Amino acid sequence: MLLAAIVKTLFIIGVAVGAFAPVITWVERKQSAVMQDRIGANRADIGGVTLLGLLHPLADVLKLLSKEDVVPLGANRVMHLIAPLISAIPAIASFAVIPFGGIYHFGDSTWNLVVADLDWGLLYIFAISSLAAYGGVIAGWASNNNWSLLGSLRASAQVISYEVTMGLSVVGIFMCFATLRLTDMAVAQDSTFRVLGFLEHFGWVSSLGALGHLTLPKWGIFLQPLGFVLFLTCVMAENKRPPFDLPEGESEIIAGYHLEYSGMRFGLFYMSEFIEVVVIAGLLTAIFLGGWSIPWLPQRTLIGAVTPVFGTGFATGLCMVLHVLTFFAKVIAMIWLQMQIRWTLPRPRYDQVMDLCWKIMLPLSLANAMVTAIVILALQGRAA
């Protein structure tokens, strides 16, 4: 039991921190290069082998590790030291509740591909991510630099504001799946629903006929499209990456709260941002994109189809591998989406960011929750 937990933790940290985060830095450079019509990172080489520039992350790490670690005069040394850790740890800890695969039964043993299968998983995510705000805030304050302080101020206000809308935007999802446990959510999304089923449900048409075969995976994004947009916006704002990078907006306050950081401690801030990109991708996948589920191919159908030929054990194992691959495919797609947004949209003014949160997103998320509640009540009332 403990062993399984350790293995799963190592797997996640290895994939997310060890593999994804560095690679994402490369992806970002490459994507920006493509979008800006230039060649991009391709110089770092080991004996002439550049691997399409994939060696750049390695070079970056080497450079950051070897740089001098400067603590500015008048800074609060302890706070300055722990701030990057405060920002990185919650990001990694969020992975604990994101299921990267389903639940599989091999004889007596059960494999549940999630580190911590908490009943209140989504609340855990919110709780942990709310702590992430401290990193930037403390860093800016401890640096004894007015630009940093301004960055901290912006960061704290922005993070707190968007947390409210983030919580409210998934209330609709809570109602749809009636659970906060992310593994349950994934299982619930591993099925399909008839797009026009409500016509029959309310008795507006007697039979759908051929249209009854028109189905969609029962994913959050199809049940709660507005919720998806709102949540995506909020988590991107929480991550403080462009276009929501006001706390570090270099044209205004140089680099915001990590202005006075150098070396690997700057690297930690840098890394935690990319780790959060992966966390966001995982979260979006788990909540809105059906997690590990393969569209139109529920777990039972898959295992049922393969078992007669290859036996239960192989079928389950195949299913598990396919699911994990599906999960990471979706994660990669979500990472790509974030990159695309990051390099497409310009940075708004700070007041526009706050207006967007309080005057547009918050009312929209409230309306979304209310409409969802009404629809669910209507459907249930009809059923009763």
Add this chain to the structure above:
Amino acid sequence: MVTGGAHSELLRWIPLLPLAAAVLHGIILGLLRRESPRSFVIAVSCGAPILAFVVALLAFFQLTDLPAGQRVLIDEVYAWIGAGRIAAEMSFVFDPLSAVMCLVVTGVGSLIHIYSIGYMADDHRDDGGFQRFFCYLNLFTCAMLLLVLGDNLVVMFLGWEGVGLCSYLLIGFWYGDRWNAYCGMKAFVVNRIGDFGFLLGIFLVIWALSGSGTTTLNFREMQAAIATIAERSVEVPAWLPGAPSWHLATLIGLCLFLGAVGKSAQLPLYVWLPDAMAGPTPVSALIHAATMVTAGVYMVCRLSFLYAVAPGASATIAWVGAATALFAATIAVAQTDIKKVLAYSTVSQLGYMFLAAGCGAYSAAIFHLGTHAFFKALLFLGSGAVILAMHHEQDTDKMGGLRRWLPRTHAVFLIGVLAIAGFPPFAGFFSKDSILLATWGAAAIPGHRALWAIGLVTAVLTAFYMFRLHFRTFAGTCRAPEEVQRHIHEPAAVVLVPLYVLAFFAIFAGFAGFPDAYGEAIGVPEADSLAHWLQGVLRQQEPAVAFSTELGLAALAVAAAAAGALAAAWLYVWRPELPERIAARAGALYRLVREKYYVDEIYDALFVRPLVTLSDRVLFRGVDAGLIDGVFANGSARAVRGFAAHGLKYLQSGLAQGYLVTMVAGALALVAWLLR
């Protein structure tokens, strides 16, 4: 006594129409704070009383369709006041008496509304004066109709107070002049004294009726229960005549009559009416001649069943009326202000009406009320036309010879003078004659012959001062400045037409009360249609007088009128220098009369000044400023301030944590007590 009665929802519209107009004006002026176009004001304000008149006519025709014994229409709108077993309903009654009054009020009222269009046309102040005037006028019409139509004393009292309020508002209408405002206040305050008596009377009635098992206060039930009131008596102080006990009916009658004395300007409360002439002339005509001041007479007639069983009260009414008639007539002889003369003449004529009512000749009182409404309104409106022509000059010393410029006004004014003087066949002759006849024959009243003599002397004086007024205004040479003379001109048609209509009635209205005896002589049965019409409602006491006596009395009355008129003509037309010589010769007497017997000054010294002094010295400076303000309000504040300044302030250090410590200590003490 009239029994039964049909229900008719028409009645409520009669007071409601003017009320709606008044409320509409009130909303526009008071809430929206803007003045409407004059055409709108005229349409609404004159339309309302005219419509009310039409409705009243419809009701009148409904009434005439009923058989003679059951002529009464009832409209119970809603239950207004319920207190224990006593209930006052907002209900209206339309019987022959209120029909006559209602038609007079709406008819004369409509004419005066129309006349006002012309009279108020030059009122161009920026406080919405034109619309405000018509708003008050409509409100007055409504209140007067409430008074007339009210089915019980409470509704009547509502109207009674309403007309008092409107009278106050309209007397002080041109409030820019402090004198006008003072006159309005005087009218209001003097009326309060009468209203006090009226209220006492109502309470006594309620008290009397509550013993008889009656639950509503309407007049018919009162009439039915009059026997129980008549047999009760109350103890009175020993100094009053008839002590130690009076009939309850007498006491009620006197209390209610006190109200009538105030409202109808009888001795000793007549002083407000001459000053009420400060209001616009149409107001004087409508309120202070034709309608409101006759409310007292109407009330006495309406309660004739009560006064019939209260001979003491009736005698008092008769004597007060006669005394007022003579007294006011003597004052009128020496007045120069055209409206003042008319005002005292009104007081005098009201005295006549009370004389008739006191003598039990209620229909004569109502008859004179009606004719007086026509000819006095005519006279007032005529004087208004003169005042308009003279650019708001009211003093006859500055008039004279106006016939040259105002031939039409002169003609209608002369008709009014002839009517009030009592020349046959003008209206005043018949009504005054019937009063004198009733007085002559009222054997139940002590000293009825003396009353008759007073009435006759008053008739002489009436003719004298009216012709004096007429001659001083229209005859002789003009005493106005040249500048004014050049602008004198006949008023507009809107002013003249109501005058013609009123003149018509001043001539012919008398034939409604053509005496039965004359009718029999010329072969017309039941000639006195008014008396017969009113027969069922009023407790008429027919004088037993021979036909020959009646003719003789009439001849005497005509002779009196002629004597007065000739005296006036002799003094003011043929020998215009004589009046001054007489005034110089009888200096003290003349001054006494011209200064109205110094009644205002006496009242001022006896009541007003002591009261003002008491209010100022004792009530204001002593009680209000000293006791309430000084001791209670400021004293308590000073005490609290002293205590707070020297004791409590140390608790309020302003240090938040000090408070917190106190709070924690309190909480700890509480916990310690709980855990003890």
Add this chain to the structure above:
Amino acid sequence: MIPLEHVIGLSALLFAIGGVGALTRRNLIVILMSIELMLNAANLAFVGFARAWGGSAGQIFVLMVIVVAAAEVAVGLGIVIALFRNRESMNVEDVSLLKW
């Protein structure tokens, strides 16, 4: 299983610490934070009792307290900002005038 006495004892300790902070510190913000600490101590007692009785009421109370605390912080810090804008001071003893 945690003994309830220990939970309540911890709660009392935290409450006392918060009380001392609120009474002795002069920094307005720290006073507010001390009050938060006292509220949290009360919450802890609620949760402990809820666990001991096995009912949900105590936890509902905690939710209410959290809301009250949030409201208190919002208003309290609003006052602090307004005060600082007028007084340039965060010292509770500098605001001993009841009006200005």
Add this chain to the structure above:
Amino acid sequence: MSGPQLFFYLFGAAAVVSALGMVLNVRNTVAAAMCLVVTMISLGGIYVVLDAHLVAALQIMVYAGAIVVVFLFVVMLLNLRRDAFPPERQRVTKALGVGLAIGVTWDFLRRMPGALPTAREVAPDFGGYRAVGRALFLEYPLPFEITSLLLLGAIVGAVVLAKRRLD
């Protein structure tokens, strides 16, 4: 000592120490706030041990994640970097206060045992969002609604207080 008990005492010690750190830290308001965060998080841990999962999550989210951040935000907004609070003098008062606090707490702790209920077994989903939510919305809807009014009032009040007058 079982795992949960160990966690309880660990978190309890952390909470007390950090609370003391907050109250005794005279110079540095931000450090005091960070100490408060540690207290909040420790209390959250204790709530988990006491089976109050929803409350624990909300404790972290609201107290640690929002309220203290707002404290920090205000400290930084007002830029209270300099030491605005010179050493305080009222040592006697303080000693008295601390003594009183210790005395009262001690007295309380002394009296408490015996007056408390004995712990009992609870349902498996005790303290979860389902159980608490059901109790909140079915048994206490009125307090819930009133709380929303309180929040609205606080929002309006805070805006009015902190808004810079335009005049």
